[in-house]
Amino acid sequence: MTDVAVIGAGPTGIHTAYLLAQAGLDVVLFEAQSRIGDRAICSGVVGDEAFARFDLPTDPILSEIKCIQAVSPGGKKLEYRTEGPLAQVIDKGEFNRSLAQRAVNAGAKLQLGCWVNSLAVEKHSVEIQYRPAEEAPASLRAQVAIITTGVNGSLNHSLGLAHPRQFLRAVQAEMSLPPNGHGNATRVFVGRGVAPGAFGWEIPLGNNRWRVGLMTEDNPDPYFVKLVQRVSPNTDISTLKIDRKGIAQAAVGRCVVDRVIAAGEAAGHIKTTTGGGIYYGLLSAELVADVVSRAFRTRNFSTRTLGEFERYWRSTFGNELIVGYFARKLAGHFSDNQIDRFFDAANASDLLVRLNGRLKFDWHHRALLATLRSLLTLPGGIGRG
Numbered sequence: 016m017t018d019v020a021v022i023g024a025g026p027t028g029i030h031t032a033y034l035l036a037q038a039g040l041d042v043v044l045f046e047a048q049s050r051i052g053d054r055a056i057c058s059g060v061v062g063d064e065a066f067a068r069f070d071l072p073t074d075p076i077l078s079e080i081k082c083i084q085a086v087s088p089g090g091k092k093l094e095y096r097t098e099g100p101l102a103q104v105i106d107k108g109e110f111n112r113s114l115a116q117r118a119v120n121a122g123a124k125l126q127l128g129c130w131v132n133s134l135a136v137e138k139h140s141v142e143i144q145y146r147p148a149e150e151a152p153a154s155l156r157a158q159v160a161i162i163t164t165g166v167n168g169s170l171n172h173s174l175g176l177a178h179p180r181q182f183l184r185a186v187q188a189e190m191s192l193p194p195n196g197h198g199n200a201t202r203v204f205v206g207r208g209v210a211p212g213a214f215g216w217e218i219p220l221g222n223n224r225w226r227v228g229l230m231t232e233d234n235p236d237p238y239f240v241k242l243v244q245r246v247s248p249n250t251d252i253s254t255l256k257i258d259r260k261g262i263a264q265a266a267v268g269r270c271v272v273d274r275v276i277a278a279g280e281a282a283g284h285i286k287t288t289t290g291g292g293i294y295y296g297l298l299s300a301e302l303v304a305d306v307v308s309r310a311f312r313t314r315n316f317s318t319r320t321l322g323e324f325e326r327y328w329r330s331t332f333g334n335e336l337i338v339g340y341f342a343r344k345l346a347g348h349f350s351d352n353q354i355d356r357f358f359d360a361a362n363a364s365d366l367l368v369r370l371n372g373r374l375k376f377d378w379h380h381r382a383l384l385a386t387l388r389s390l391l392t393l394p395g396g397i398g399r400g
């Protein structure tokens with residue numbers, strides 16, 4: 016019997032394991048991959064604030080972002096530039112491994128190469144059934160289990176926990192490209208012909224390496240071919256190592272039952288604007304660790320006690336997920352012509368300068384609401400005919 020079993024060693028699960036081990040609990044962290052960070056498909060953009068807030072490792076940083084340039088379908092540009100770094104670009108595999116080392120140093124035990132098949136909630140424990148690579152199935156009992164399995168919702172479903180039902184489909188490759196002639200800005204491409212319902216990106220990693228990708232509600236592959244041709248007409252796409260993965264969208268319902276909590280992307284705790292899940296995953300981990308440590312003081316692991324987590328996350332970032340989701344959906348309905356007109360109007364009225372106090376890398380809802388108001392009122396804006 017262990018105190019806590021955490022299933023899934025992405026940023027959410029690893030940080031949860033670290034915090035609970037630090038609080039003096041016995042923690043076992045299960046991961047299906049045989050090495051932490053393998054298959055960690057990600058663009059790796061993490062806001063600067065996150066490094067200070069969660070005391071994140073800096074070794075996995077590859078480059079920093081000081082300028083983001085949005086490009087409209089007609090090639091118009093909206094640029095946001097800061098004095099200091101706005102975000103860092105990390106090697107996500109290295110990042111997960113550094114976080115895991117910290118969790119192990121705090122006392123968490125890793126079970127690598129172990130696929131967790133099922134969780135059975137019983138009166139005095141949760142039984143975790145897992146399959147270690149090339150070994151017979153095994154089981155472990157824990158007082159509490161935390162599901163942090165990302166887009167894999169099988170454990171959620173088996174316990175009647177909600178799991179995101181909507182996904183954006185993402186595709187990405189790392190490429191060697193010359194400087195992009197835009198001050199090595201991170202570029203974000205929008206438009207119906209670029210990435211319907213979302214956007215494409217070109218992120219500098221340093222040494223002429225770039226991450227180029229997009230996410231969309233449609234099949235992303237044909238759009239990816241066009242994006243690669245756009246940023247690098249001479250690249251033979253068949254030579255690229257292309258990664259594909261879903262990104263959960265939309266806040267979900269119930270993420271707590273007796274003795275079990277789902278958190279991070281497994282609970283839809285991911286930015287519904289950009290698909291960034293590391294920041295809210297880490298925040299989610301903090302909230303889980305707080306609720307679970309307190310539950311151990313009273314030895315009460317009921318839905319009611321652990322349900323405090325639902326109230327916490329909704330009040331901390333629930334608004335962000337809801338406003339972000341509807342803003343992205345609304346933006347997906349704009350025609351290319353409307354997007355071009357918005358870029359013109361936003362530049363003419365210095366929208367980004369006016370939003371400055373409300374623009375935060377991980378907190379979008381205030382800036383989004385102000386932008387929606389502007390859409391209706393900017394001279395020549397979308398609301399004007």
Ligand SMILES: Cc1cc2nc3c(=O)[nH]c(=O)nc-3n(C[C@H](O)[C@H](O)[C@H](O)COP(=O)(O)OP(=O)(O)OC[C@H]3O[C@@H](n4cnc5c(N)ncnc54)[C@H](O)[C@@H]3O)c2cc1C
Nearest residue numbers: 023025026027047058059060131164165279280291292293
């Ligand atoms: C192309 C792409 C680009 C992205 N770019 C960014 C970005 O720039 N910034 C950002 O913040 N986010 C980004 N994201 C999203 C981000 O990667 C995820 O939201 C984040 O990693 C979620 O963290 P998590 O710990 O909740 O889940 P995950 O990181 O998905 O971790 C879940 C872990 O659980 C393991 N697992 C699953 N099922 C089981 C099981 N049954 N038994 C044992 N182990 C299991 C998996 O192997 C995995 O290691 C991107 C995503 C994609 C696809």
